[in-house]
Amino acid sequence: MKQIVQSVSDGELRVVEVPQPEPAATETLVATRRSLLSAGTERAVRELASASLLRKARARPDLVRQVVSRARTAGIRSTVAAVRSRLDEDMPLGYSATGVVVAAGAATEGLRPGMRVATASVGHAEYQAVPGLLAVPVPEPVSDQAAAFGAVAAIALQGLRQAEVGVGGSVAVVGLGLVGQLTVRLGLASGLTVIGIDLRDWTAELAASGGAVGLVEAGAATTDQIMELTRGRGVDAVLITAATRSSEPVTRSTEIARDRARLVVVGDVGLELDRRGFYERELDLRFARSYGPGRHDRAYEDWGVDYPIGHVRWTARRNIEAYLDLVAGGRVAVDDLVTHVFPVDQATAAYDVLAADPRALAVQLSYSAPAEPTRDAITVRPRSRSPRPRAGLIGAGNYAKATFLPALKAAGWADDLAAITSAKGLTARHAAERNGIALVLPTAADLLARDDIDTVFILSRHDSHADLVARALDAGKHVFVEKPLALTQDELDQVRAAYDRNSGHLFVGYNRRHAPMVAHTKRVLAADVGPLSISYRVNAGTLPDTHWYHDRRQGGRIRGEVCHFIDLASWLVGGQPAAVHAYGSGRGEPGLEQDVNVLLGYPDGSTATITYCTRGHRSTSKERLEILGRGHxxxxxDFRRLEIDGREAKLSAGGKGHRELLTHVRTAVAKPVSDQRELAASFGSTRAALSVVAALAGVDAQPSRLPTQVGDVTAGYAS
Structure with missing residues (x-):
């Protein structure tokens, strides 16, 4: 399918072929008919992407601070690599569209194939996988052209709701671009007196043609006109829909608002404010967030959990519904706002018009994708067929691009990467272009069905790991899966059964075992016997609320990260723990605990304490491992410095073992090398991590009481 993307680094715009998305249970697949270019938002995004690195830094000082913080803890080289990876991306464009439902996920409600819907949060692509609550049925009288305004109109409507002005009240709309014009028309339909203000005469005239009072900003003269229109009181609310770095629109709004009025910021404007104007009239400054309640809420968008109407009357979906009903009833018209329509193949021309024509207000793209899409592979770069077995990747997120793929190449896999797939096909296409991978496949099932793929690397979201491992093994593949191997004991049993009934190798991404410093430490400790006392301190750092680790479906940080440190401690001891105790901060549900202390006890008398904390200072190294015992x-x-018996040990190679692990995988796949010892350790570490979660929940589920046999793989794995 065709999708419009732009380069994050230089703003280059392209129409690319990517696989059709696969909708999740809470999503619906939509064949797009029309999509709307939001003049203000998309023009600003394009300008920033096209800007120099210095200008990008000035525009986003918050991201600069994050880069500096990371450099202090992770090092300059790692930070530069991460920044380059983020800049070397293609980002999708668009967020307001309409189309026809092709397939509805099992957990969506009221959606069926053939239904026309207005969509939000996804836009300029022939097919969209849309959150079910952001795919809104379109009434029959509403044209595709009008329905494509749904998400942008909801932004305007949410601003009006924040203003809380009843019938007969007055509002001023400052900034008469697309969102401003929609705000004017929705305000008029709500029974309000609307005054539109702009620096341009033609936009003021357009607002006036719809029934508002259109004024060209002229300072004191404009203020006098507004006071005359409002009987000397000022307006009840000001909606600021302008887009400018200047703070002038907000400052001017204080002069035309009545006592105790509301100022609602909808557009992207400067906010260097003078307190006096707000204090003298006790003004209420508010901000409207996108389409309304539910936007940027994981439960609403990703999980399909709606807000009860008795508690939240106007959600993002209901705002779009309200706009569509107003259009269907003839109370709001928007067709005259459309200035240009281009077929999707000419998207670059559409953006050129948006940039060059100051009167390009609402520019739309049209599509003719069939309602029964094909699921063909995308050939990115034709390559000669290799006689050797070849590899496929499932997942193309930031970790895959910044860390895993470079490590794969360094380990000798570069010529054997045959295909890649991801939940969002755009990320897979981008990774394929940058890494010489010939095919981008629509789904994981398509990749597993290929006979020319011998080894599968699974780097998808955590809740998919166990199922994909079992399916890949059953498909006759060798499998490498990033940790965690499983999120529940049932999933671990599923993986174990699949391994037992197949002959393929299975590897888990516990790379720290293979780090040069760990390998050297193992050799030093092997010279003697006896128990070890291990202390592992991890300064994990906080994650934003929107991070997917907070999604309970993904297992949280214990299953996804703490398992790494459990595994390394057990690898150094040479056995799996017989007892697991865990203590957390008690904040939130046990499975999503972010601050935890874990005590592991081993049959040989060894102990390991893992302190995993998110509240340390950013200058503190992320990982510090201390091992006492066997005379050393x-x-x-932080895998940057190794000290043995008080003296620093200089090694020729450092790092956390990614390349070394993948080299080991390559050797094991190419030759009859047993994976039993490593796999036993992986199953043991997974069981221990599950036991940590159980202990935090107050459940007695120690690893010693869980099954320890994995086919021919035994619980012990002493070196």
Whole structure:
């Protein structure tokens, strides 16, 4: 399918072929008919992407601070690699469209194939996988052209709701671009007196043609006109829909608002404010967030959990519904706002018009994608067929691009990468272009069905790991899966059964075992016997509320990260823990605990304490491992410094073992090398991580009481 993307680094715009998306249970697949270019938002995004790195930094000082913080803890080289990876991306464009439902997920409600819907949060592509609550049925009288305004109109409507002005009240709309014009028309339909203000005469005239009072900003003269229109009181609310770095629109709004009025910021404007104007009239400054309640809420968008109407009357979906009903009833008209329509193949021309024509207000793209899409692979770069077995990747997120794929190449896999797939096909296409991968496949099932793929690397979201591992093994593949191997004991049993009934290798991404410093430490400790005392401190750092680790379906940080440190401690001891105790902060549900202390006890008398904390200072190294026993004291500080018995050990290679692990995988796949020892360790670490979650929940589920046999793989894995 065709999708419009732009380069994050230089703003280059392209229409690319990517696989059709696969809708999740809470999503619906929509064949797009029309999509709307939001003049203000998309023009600003394009300008920023086209800007120099210095200008980008000035525009986003918050991201600069994050880069500096990371450099202090992770090092300059790692930080530069991460920044380059983020800049070397293609981002999708568009968020307001309409189309026809092709397929509805099992957990969506009121949607069926053939239904016309207005969509939000996804836009300029022939097919969209849309959150079910953001795919809104379109009434029959509403044209595709009008329905494509749904998400942008909801932004305007949410601003009006924040203003809380009843019938007969007055509002001023400052900034008469597309969102401003929609705000004017929706305000008039709500029974309000609307005054539109702009620096341009033609936009003021357009607002006036719809029934508002259109004024060209002229300072004191404009203020006098507004006071005359409002009987000397000022307006009840000001909606600021302008887009400018200047703070002038907000400052001017204080002069035309009545006492105790509301100022609602809808557009992207400067906010260097003078307190006096707000204090003297005790003004209420508010901000409207996108389409309304539910936007940027994971439960609403990703999980399909609606807000009860008795508690939240106007959600993002209901705002779009309200707009469509107003259009269907003839109370709001928008067709005259459309200035240009281009077929999707000419998207670059559409953006050129948006940039060059100051009167390009609402520019739309048209589509003719069939309602029964094909599921063909995308050939990115034709390559000669290799006689050797070849590999496929499932997942193309940030970790895959910034860390895993470079490590794969360094381990000798570069010529054997045959295909890639991801939940969002655009990320897979981008990774394929940058890494010489010939095919981008629509789904994981398509990749597993290919006979020319021998080894599968699974780097998808955590809740898919166990199922994909079992399916890949059953398809006769060798499998590498990033940790965690499983999120529940049932999933672990599923993986174990699949491994037992097949002959393929299975590897888990516990790379720290293979780090050069760990390998050297193992050799030092092997010279003697006896129990070890291990202390592992992890300064994990906080994650934003929107991070997917907060999604309970993904297992949280214990299953996804703490398992790494459990695994390394067990690998150094040479066995799996017989007892697991865990203590958390008690904030939130046990499975999503972010601050935890874990105590592991081993049959040989060894102990390991893992302190995983998110509240440390950013200058503190992320990982510090101390090992005492067998006549030695070993300190590994963030895998950058190794100290043995008080002396620093200089190694020729450093790092956390990604390349070394993948080299081991390559050797094991190419030759009859047993994976039993490593796999036993992986199953043991997974069971221990599950036991940590159980302990935090107050459930007695120690690893020693869980099954320890994995086919021919035994619980012990002493070196």
């Amino acid at each position: 004291t070993v300190v590994i500080d």
